[in-house]
Every structure is written in structure tokens, then in C-alpha cells.
Amino acid sequence: MDPLTGAASPDLRVDIGPLRLRNPVMTASGTFGYGEEFASLVNLNRLGAIIVKGISLEPRRGNPPPRIIETACGMLNAIGLENVGVDRFITEKLPFLRRLETPVIVNILGDSIEEYSRLADKLNYARGIAALEVNISCPNVKKGGVAFGTVPEMATAVTRSVRQATGLPVIIKLSPNVTDIALIARAVEEAGADAISLINTLLGMAVDIRTRRPRLANIFGGLSGPAIKPVALRMVWQAARAVSIPVVGIGGITTVEDALEFLMAGATAVQVGTANFFRPTATEEIVAGLEEFLRQEDLSSVRQLIGSLKTE
Amino acid sequence: MDPLTGAASPDLRVDIGPLRLRNPVMTASGTFGYGEEFASLVNLNRLGAIIVKGISLEPRRGNPPPRIIETACGMLNAIGLENVGVDRFITEKLPFLRRLETPVIVNILGDSIEEYSRLADKLNYARGIAALEVNISCPNVKKGGVAFGTVPEMATAVTRSVRQATGLPVIIKLSPNVTDIALIARAVEEAGADAISLINTLLGMAVDIRTRRPRLANIFGGLSGPAIKPVALRMVWQAARAVSIPVVGIGGITTVEDALEFLMAGATAVQVGTANFFRPTATEEIVAGLEEFLRQEDLSSVRQLIGSLKTE
Amino acid sequence: MPEFQEKSPVRGREQLTPDVCRLTLHAPKIAEHARPGQFVMARAGATLDPLLRRPFSIHKATGDGLISILFKVVGKGTRLLAAAAESVEIDLIGPLGRGFDTTVAGPHCLIGGGMGIAPLYFLAERLMRAGRQASNPPVLLGAQTQAELLLLAEEFTELGYPVLTATDDGTIGHHGFVTELLDDILPEVQQVYVCGPMPMMRTVALKCRAAGTPCQVSLETHMACGLGACLGCTYPASGGGYLHVCKDGPVCSAEEVTWTL
Amino acid sequence: MPEFQEKSPVRGREQLTPDVCRLTLHAPKIAEHARPGQFVMARAGATLDPLLRRPFSIHKATGDGLISILFKVVGKGTRLLAAAAESVEIDLIGPLGRGFDTTVAGPHCLIGGGMGIAPLYFLAERLMRAGRQASNPPVLLGAQTQAELLLLAEEFTELGYPVLTATDDGTIGHHGFVTELLDDILPEVQQVYVCGPMPMMRTVALKCRAAGTPCQVSLETHMACGLGACLGCTYPASGGGYLHVCKDGPVCSAEEVTWTL
């Protein structure tokens, strides 16, 4: 109910496979810490879901500095997937998150198929987790080989193993550094994903011309922020047309207008990443903005917007 | 000779295969028209080379409007490769270009292998062309299939056919919308390219949330401008390490600092694209800036910078 | 046609309404060569967001090296321009494009809607200067509300033109579309010049076609370069194919254009 | 620790040198909770270029809800801030990070180099307020040239601190590094607080280590969030692993840090 007009509030609920969210606005992994970091600036209970920093079996130190560098309307990061590891996550970070009304989605990453499935298995036993998001892109970690997410067979294998290891909803997070995103999207759908999310960062680089060295110690970094939004939106549209599971849109989303573009292009929900850094209230503002937009357009549910793009 | 100090001017010459350029700064195809358009604002004789708008066998009308849209630190275009066709190019556009001291590189595009080779053949008979640049990306034209530049075998085939049809130096211009740029770079090197240039635009999209339609009539567009620089630089570095032919760097280059990043990452020359639109003197400023940088760093030739990036 | 890039310091700033602003800029070369209907591509500040220049009609060009642009704040680019303080330099390229054909004889009617009024002032001033004022029908000016029109209508009057106004909210002049004022006048005129929103120009163009009166329209499209290089500024031509508005326009004969809105 | 986001209007603007600027901002919550050594993440304007907030030490925080930042224009972000006119709102998040430990007893020495002087004023003021001025050795202030130091040195003197200065060009005080002034003073002090360029802090840290005197340093790294979320602001810790400067710092004990420049 709108307190002023008495009109029914527009319905913001969406379903990501078996997971129902109060609204379609989540935080992107690695850009919102473990939630607590934003507690004094954001009303965490207003969010659709909180996705935490990617978790591995063992704690990781991450890459040497420098790890971040600003670029035109974006940033490169080479954090190197620093995280506290699954055990400390469960004992130190989860208790805070469990007290929130907002569903918690755990982003997981691994070096091998086994690591992914062992992680999924461990998290089965932790209370207060609503779903897993599986990062199969990891462009920042120098692992002899290619990223899982760039080869359909490898993406399939990770998806299968996580699917078998957990009863939780499984969201597979895709890498954009591929020729054909629809191919990968279909592969993970067939392998049992409940949903897909995309995009992770685009692989990029920057050079310090004075020292003639890469600006990031890791040479490569992941490009994120408003700069990548057009690429992300295109991939979300392609993926949404390729699969019938829900698609979660990510990439440069900063304002409610950005979020609406992704929903119309076929995303059932969105994640806000880099914007949390420079506009920590972005998520809340988008939630409010969606309600406002639905009212203006006289729509009763945000679901009416999903995939509503007209192309002829 | 520096008129003030009497010191020898730094040497800006570079070789793109058999083609020697006075300096490494060219204009990117499609962003500088046929040269004339900038004649009143830029000293065309200061440029390393002029690359003209992509030419096809027959004139093309291009896509319906809207064709361009600004994005965060970038723009999307879906021009649809509008051009006057090779015959009118030779009779109407080339005479002006021929009068310049600056080498003219003709960017060519086709729908089929035969079209590329017929174009290359036709241009053999026109005076005043220094090299061909072969656009194998064309993300804007809706052609049943995938772009040539995304499949190594297709890239190889186009390169071979153009190589056989012409005695001019052949630069193959790569698409960035691929999983492994090094793979494509090696394929076209083996097929006989004298040089490669990259990147063409990243495939992107934008949505008008009021009309719920794509902002571009073509749905997809090519993303260019400063936003894509980190991705371009990464690909140039990867490609330069994969091949031994010269690499020409393109993507978001706006300032001399940008150009230096590409040279250090392994580019023998650079192309300025979108920057021509908002800063028409960008090319000239980069030429002057390179001289200045070489003086400051006490280097005698720009060639000392190429690939000078230190990575450990 | 000569084109120049000039770093043009702001010499005057007027706020006509909360979101309509007029800047006077020192751009001597552009001012000297500008003809009515031509435009400039403008850029304020060194930021890459917004990235592209913005096109604005030349609203005034005077002998003392000054030009004016009149614009409404609608997005990032116009917001930056509107915030430019005195003496800040705006980077201009111009004069660009094909202007109005002012050689046509006989009584003419100028019709401007919203910011489409901008180029019409320059046109009116030059037509007057060329001694074309004799017994002209009124200039027709339309806007959403009175505030936008007050000063502008007065300036046309000072030039010696009769003025008729129309506003969407009826706060001044005719309550409704400015195009509705044309019917009475059309029979007397031999040339119509119109600039404004597309639906308005379409209405005028169709009325003129019906009356057999030549009509010149000033088109608006998204532009990246303004120089004929990007090929982004296309508009469907009546004969098939596309017009490139920055070169073939912005001013075109209404008959060159497809009116299928 | 409480953190706030405040839209903070500019209440004062001083240009200390052509490229050093001091802004006074109305940020009552941040001013109330700030402790010396903490910082704010600032953002001016709505443009996405520059994209990220910029970290600045809190230079002053006063009872009337005002804070100051003192900064040098080095790039896009600082240029935008320096251009902010009176009453323009700067978007601030703060107070952030771990400040100086002011509970240590005994004589102390504050050493500031360049913009590293910024947090030291706030520190000096609070140390004085806590009644710690008795027979203190001088504050050591270094800069490239006189112009940067004049006003600041005077303000420290007004607080009641003796001041010794050093400049790279010898235009005021000692001609050379400010660290060279430390040798005479070090034996008398029980705590050193230093903020400035890394090589300077390293020299001070190593001198303190040799003398067995505790030393607190204020680190600088690139920061995306300032909130402990992005994990971008790492600095190698002496014990192995990394410090996250926005949370574990910016102020650290010199012994926590690896000094391998």
C-alpha cells in the first residue's frame, strides 16, 4: 500500500528458479564485501538479495598490489579472489548475514571441479544460505589454463558437479570473454543450472607509461562499471533468448534506468557492482526507482517488464 | 632538427610490413570519412596514414536510423557499413587523397570471400593506395552467419584470398568479440597478412526504456571510444606476443598517453577512431606529443618504445 | 565551406526559464562565416562523460565576433553547458551544415516551436538586414508556456516582425499548437521556414504541400561528428535512401524528407 | 565505528598555491565523529568520469559541523574538487579508517611532507586540546617550496607548536629533506607521527626503528570504496600477507608495514 495514495504498491517480487526475491535488486559479488561493510550506509533489508565476495575452500591472499585502477567510466581490478575461505566465512561472516531479512547468496570459486563440488557440499551444512552463485570466470587468477567459463565442456562439468553436490538453487555466473555467450548459456542450462548471471568483468589491461610497467601487478584485470554496460546488455539479451531459465543481468548498472534496460532485455533480476563503491546507496535507489517507474507506467508487477523489449 | 635547440628531431618512422610510415598515427576506418571531411580542421599531411571508411564492391545504404547513441565514455554505432562503393571511391574520393603526402590505406569489406578478393583486385588498378586494411569483423551487418573474424578458418580464408589478389601490403583488422584473440592473430599471420590491426568495436546494445525498444534500429551496435581502451590494450598485448608481424593498436585512443600505452604493449602504430569526432585534432596532438615524449625520455626513435613494456 | 574550431570564452549567460539558457560566446571566425540555419558542435570541460559534442543552432551571430546559442537543459551535455561560468571556454566547431535558403523572394513566414526558435532569430535578423521586412506576415512562435516565449517574442518584435504566439498551457497567445495559426497566413506567403519538434514540422510541411507553398525545415538527429564523417546522422529521404543531416541539412526542403511519423 | 554519507556544501575555499587548495565543507555528522588520521571519500558532480570517489585525510574538524580537506591538484578528481564553487555540494563518506593513536604519553614529534601535512594539523589540534602541549619538540614540515608551507606553518604555530620547516628548493627553512631535521629531535621523543610520501615515511620509520622509538605512519594506496569491501587497497604487511589500508589503516604502526621500496 502506498501510504499517501492508498494505492496498492507495485509488486517487485521475482523468482530466480526456486528462489523468490522480494525485489530484483542484488549486490554483485566482490563489490559489497560480506554485507556488513555497508551496514551503516545502506538499509540491507531493502535489498532483493546479498551476494557475498567469492569464497574458496581455503583462504586466499589475493594478488600483490596495485590491484585496482580507474579507467574511463570504469575500473580494472585484479584482487585475485582474496577471501577468508569457506570455514571462516561460515563462522565469522554468515552469522551477521543470517540476522538480516534479505536472502544471502554465496558466490563460490575453485581451481578444480572437485573444489567447486566440495565447496557446494560444505555450504549445504550452513544455515542461512539461499542459493549458490558459481563464478566460472575468474579472469584474475593465473591458473595455468583457460577459465572454466570460456569452454562449454568445462562450464558443463562445473555446473553438473555443483548441481549434484547441493540442494540449493544454483546460479552459474558466466564470463563475457567468449565468442558466443548463447552457447555457454545453453550448456550450463542443460547441465542443470537453475539460473545464469552475467556478465563478469571483461579482461583488460592498463600501462603506466612512466615506469613502462603494467599498472596492475597481475598485468591483466577485470573491467567493470558503466563503461561495460552496452556489452553486458547485449550479452544478457542474447543469453535470455537462448535459455528458458532466469537470467540475472550484471554490468555497469548504476541507476534505475540501467536496471530497467536489463529487465526489458530479458533479465529477471539485476546485480549492482562497481556502483556500490562510488554510490553506496545505488541498490536502494534502484529499488525505489523501480516502484516509482511501475507506478508511472501503471503496471502492477515488475514481472511485466521482464523481456518486454520490442524488436520489430 | 628542432628549430629551437638545434637537436635532431626524434625519429617517428615505423614500418608496417613493407609500408614505411612517417609516424605511427593513423585514422581509424569509419571515423575520418574519406579525409576531406577533416581538411579544414586537421593538417592531413601531419598524419602517419589515413584509413578511409570501409569500401565494398557495390555502394551500400547502411542501416536505418537511429545509428548512433552515446554511452558512458563511449558510443554505439550501427552505421551498417554505408559507403559509396569501390568505383565511386576511386573516381570521387581518391583524387583528393592522392594529392596528400600522407599514405592512404583502403579499408575493405565484403559478404563473401569472392567479394573481398574482387575488391582487392579492383584496387590494384587504382593509383595512390599504400595498403589495404581488411575488415573481417562487420558486427553491424545482419548477415545470416557469424562474422568472418570470429572463426579462425574463415579469417584464414579471407586473408589468403586478399593476399593472392593484391601486391599491396595487407593489414587484417581483427574482431575483439572472440574468446582467444591470439588464435585468430596467428591464423591470419600464417595466411599471409603483412600486419594485423585491432580492435574493431565490441558488440553492444542499448535500450530506450520509454519506448521499450532498442535504441539502435539495428538492435546491436559497435562499442567504441575510451570505454573500451582497457580491453583493446589487453588484446593488442596478447596479439603482439602471439605473432611476429607488426600489430596496429586501436581502441579508445584519445591522447598521447593512450597511444604510448599501446606502443609499449607491442603496437608498431596506432589508429585514432572515435576521438576524431569529439577532438578532431587528436591525431595531430598525438604526433606532437610523441615527439615531445621521446625528447623528454631522451630517445632517438619511437621504435625504441614498441613492446618496451616490462612485465616482471 | 570554411569550418573552424574555436575555444570560445563565455561572454554572457541568460537564464530565460529554469531550464532554458542562452550563452553568448566569443567565436570570431564562426561568427564571421555563419549563415542562418547553420549549427555548431559544442563541448564543455575535459571530462569523457559526456563524450560527444552537442549540436546547437546558431541563434545569433554579430559583427563583434560573438555568437549565441539558445538551449534547453535536457541531459548531461546541456547541463554542463548551462553550468559554464563567465569566461569558461567552450570548445566549438562551426559553422556547420546547410543553412536556410534566404534568396527566395516574396512574403515569408517563420514558424518556431520550442528551441526551434533558436535558428529563426538569426534567420529573421538576416532577412531583415537584406531588406525583406516589407509587409511580412507574423512570425509564429510556440512553446509550452509563457516564460519561454516572453523575451524571444519581444526580440522578434524589435527586429520589426509582427509576432503571434501559442502555448500548450495557454499562458500566452493562442492556447494550442502554433501550427493552428498558420492556416490564416498560409495563403499570403510564398515561403515557409520552420524549426521545431518533428510532429510540428510534419504538420507544417503537409499544410504547405497542400497549399503548394515551398517549405524549408530544419532537422534534428543524433550526431557524433557534425562533419559528414561518422554517417550517424541519417534521416530517410523522400526519394529513398538517407539524408545526412549534418551535411545535406540541417535545413532541407520539406519535399526532400519522408514524413512518416 | 559510525560512517555517514553527507552531501556537503562548500563553505570555504582557499587557494594556498596555484595547485594546493583547501575546502571547508559542512558535514556535521562526519565532523562530530572524526578522529585525527581518519579520512573521507569524496566525489564532486554527477559525471561518471572520474568514476570513483577520492580519499582525503580530514585536515580539520570543528564543533560547528565543518570539516576541511587540504589537497593538491594532481588529476581529474582533484581538478573537479578544486573547481567546486561556494555552496556546491560535495558527496562525502566518512569518517573512515583507523586514525592515529593519541593515547601515547610523553613528548611526540609530528612530521609532515607535502599534502601529508593535512592530517597532522587535525592531530596537533587534538593533542593540544588533550593538554599534551607541554614542552613539545617542534613539528617538522616539508614541502617543495615556501608557498606551500607559509600558511600551514603559521597555523601550527598558532596552536602552540614550535615549527621547523624544510623545502626542496631552500626557499624557506632547511634546504633539503624534512627527515634530516629529525636526527636532533629524535632522542627527546617517545612517539613519532608521520605522514608524507613513501620514501620520506620509510626514512623516518627506519630512523625510529634504529632509535627504538614507536612511529605511526599514514599510508596511501589506490582505493575504490574506502569501506573494506573492494579489497583493492592492499599494502604488504611486515608479517606477510596484506594490510587493507582503508580498514587496517590508513594509520599503522611503522612496524606493521614492509619497507621495501
Ligand SMILES: Cc1cc2nc3c(=O)[nH]c(=O)nc-3n(C[C@H](O)[C@H](O)[C@H](O)COP(=O)(O)OP(=O)(O)OC[C@H]3O[C@@H](n4cnc5c(N)ncnc54)[C@H](O)[C@@H]3O)c2cc1C
Ligand atoms: C542541428 C541541430 C541543432 C540543434 N539546435 C538546438 C538548439 O538550438 N537548442 C537546443 O536546445 N537544442 C538543439 N538541438 C538539440 C540538442 O543538440 C540536444 O538537446 C542536445 O544534444 C542534448 O544533449 P544532452 O547531453 O543534454 O542530452 P542527452 O539526452 O543526455 O544526450 C545524449 C545524446 O543524445 C543526443 N541528443 C539528445 N537529444 C537530441 C536532440 N534533440 N537532437 C539531436 N541529438 C540529441 C545528444 O547529442 C547526445 O549525443 C539541436 C540538434 C541538432 C541536430
Ligand SMILES: Cc1cc2nc3c(=O)[nH]c(=O)nc-3n(C[C@H](O)[C@H](O)[C@H](O)COP(=O)(O)OP(=O)(O)OC[C@H]3O[C@@H](n4cnc5c(N)ncnc54)[C@H](O)[C@@H]3O)c2cc1C
Ligand atoms: C587515506 C588517504 C588520504 C589522502 N589524503 C590526501 C590529502 O589529505 N591531500 C591530498 O592532496 N591527497 C591525499 N591523498 C591522495 C589523494 O587521494 C589523491 O591525490 C587523489 O585521489 C588523486 O585523484 P585525482 O583524480 O586528482 O588523480 P588521478 O591520478 O587522476 O587519479 C586516478 C586514480 O588514482 C588514485 N590515486 C591517484 N593518486 C593517488 C594517491 N596519491 N593515493 C591514493 N590514490 C591515488 C585516485 O584515487 C584515482 O582512483 C590521500 C590518499 C589516501 C589513500
Ligand SMILES: Cc1cc2nc3c(=O)[nH]c(=O)nc-3n(C[C@H](O)[C@H](O)[C@H](O)COP(=O)(O)O)c2cc1C
Ligand atoms: C573489485 C571487484 C571484485 C569482484 N569480485 C568478484 C568475485 O569475487 N566473484 C565474482 O563472481 N565476481 C566478482 N566481481 C565481478 C562483479 O561481481 C561483476 O560481475 C562485475 O564487476 C560487473 O558488474 P559491475 O560493472 O556492476 O561492477 C568483482 C568485481 C569487482 C569490481
Ligand SMILES: Cc1cc2nc3c(=O)[nH]c(=O)nc-3n(C[C@H](O)[C@H](O)[C@H](O)COP(=O)(O)O)c2cc1C
Ligand atoms: C562510426 C564508426 C564507423 C566505423 N566504421 C568502420 C568501418 O567502416 N570499417 C572498419 O574496419 N571499422 C570501422 N569502425 C571501427 C573503428 O575503425 C575502430 O576500430 C573502433 O571504433 C575502435 O576504435 P576507437 O575506440 O578509437 O573508435 C567504425 C567505428 C565507428 C565509431
Ligand code: FES
Ligand atoms: S554527424 Fe557525423 S556524419 Fe553527420
Ligand code: FES
Ligand atoms: S578501499 Fe575498498 S577495501 Fe579498502
